[in-house]
Amino acid sequence: MSDDEDSTPLEVQRIFGAGIKRKRIDFVPAGAASTESTRQPNPPTFTGDKYLSIVLKNGASSSELNTSNTKASNASESLPQHQLEPKGAVCEICRLPIKASDDTSTTSSKPHEASIAHQVCLQHSRPPSHLDRDRQGLKYLSSYGWDPDSGLGLGATGDGIRVPIKAKVKNDTVGLGVELRETKKGPEKKVELLDAKKVRKKDLEDRKKGEKLQQMFYGNDDVERYLGGG
Known part of the structure; x- marks a missing residue:
């Protein structure tokens, strides 16, 4: 849109798409039917046949349905037991039968390779070990051929432990294994509860005992004789 059209009012401006050339569409005129359909008399129908045509959606009548069921039952009785069992391919990995619906021709169903039973039997890659590579014990075991990322334990058969033993804090001074x-x-001893009288008596005894011990350790015999206490 130019600058001149910006100043013009909306009712004067051209509509969107004005000036674009469009190709004319030639519509096909409707023509009258040249042939007339001839009506044929409908055969007599029964209520049961009408119901079966609606349910089965293939127009089968009751007599045809009974005939097909009789033939199928006779054929199943004449076949031996091993031929009645469905035959199908067996997966070499999970040893499970592959159903006909699991073929690659049907894109709507999930293939057999994507089933959980098949995925469990596959060999998956293991994540690397979480052990610290700078440990002296790990370096010692690796020097003898043990691989921590292999998923096998210690020992020649690989049945040993796969993680280090958890250390426990030892607070005593006793030797190992003792x-x-x-x-x-x-x-x-039972705690003896004292009343006020017994508390005063015990306090007096403790005080006398303390004074006696102080006299024994810090007393001087010469001073005691001079003061007349000896």
């Missing part, structure tokens, strides 16, 4: 005997603990 079992201590349990010491028998004596009966616990």
